[in-house]
Amino acid sequence: MAIMRSEIKSGGGGDWLGIKTGKIVNITDDSSKWSWADVYLNVEFEVEGSQYPRVMKIAGSFDREADGRIKDCTLLKRITFFLDALGEQGGVNQDGKWETEDGQPISNICDHLNKYCGVNLTIFIFKELSKNGQAYTRVHNKVLPVSAGSEKELESYIEFLRSKGFLKEAPEDMSKPANNVVMNGTDSENFDASGISVENL
Numbered sequence: 001m002a003i004m005r006s007e008i009k010s011g012g013g014g015d016w017l018g019i020k021t022g023k024i025v026n027i028t029d030d031s032s033k034w035s036w037a038d039v040y041l042n043v044e045f046e047v048e049g050s051q052y053p054r055v056m057k058i059a060g061s062f063d064r065e066a067d068g069r070i071k072d073c074t075l076l077k078r079i080t081f082f083l084d085a086l087g088e089q090g091g092v093n094q095d096g097k098w099e100t101e102d103g104q105p106i107s108n109i110c111d112h113l114n115k116y117c118g119v120n121l122t123i124f125i126f127k128e129l130s131k132n133g134q135a136y137t138r139v140h141n142k143v144l145p146v147s148a149g150s151e152k153e154l155e156s157y158i159e160f161l162r163s164k165g166f167l168k169e170a171p172e173d174m175s176k177p178a179n180n181v182v183m184n185g186t187d188s189e190n191f192d193a194s195g196i197s198v199e200n201l
Contacts, residue, residue: 019151021123024043024118034062038075040057040058042088081141124154
């Protein structure tokens with residue numbers, strides 16, 4: 001069955017915030033913990049200047065056609081960003097199942113993807129102001145392979161999101177609570193991806 005790819009459209013804080021080079025150190029799957037999650041991958045990055053891994057979550061449920069086959073949607077876009085950055089040719093098929101480039105089922109997606117541990121990607125780390133009034137540290141789902149122009153390309157993309165109001169960043173001055181913002185460290189355990197705005201690509 002054909003591998004699905006999303007149609008990708010071009011378009012302050014601590015030393016560990018902003019555009020960074022992140023090294024993949026682990027990928028885990030929490031989809032079994034959430035009834036709404038077709039996919040819930042935690043991609044941990046080691047980043048210079050941070051003593052903690054910085055986590056990108058690829059999580060959500062697929063939009064589906066009347067016959068049950070998946071269609072282009074936010075979750076597929078997040079998967080596509082990541083797999084394209086890795087150069088991985090496998091992915092999800094029209095049924096939303098993981099398979100290799102040659103159509104073989106992938107029984108354990110983490111075992112399959114953890115071969116990329118040690119790979120460096122250009123990433124953006126920020127404090128996201130969530131709907132519950134708390135700020136969470138997250139790695140944005142737009143990631144790129146490291147190249148001479150990758151930092152500039154990602155910076156341009158992030159500025160585009162900011163200009164459209166799609167990036168919900170917490171206030172820069174976090175020394176005092178603002179608008180009931182509460183900082184909870186990395187918040188990786190408490191993060192609920194169902195609260196992410198679908199526009200926040």
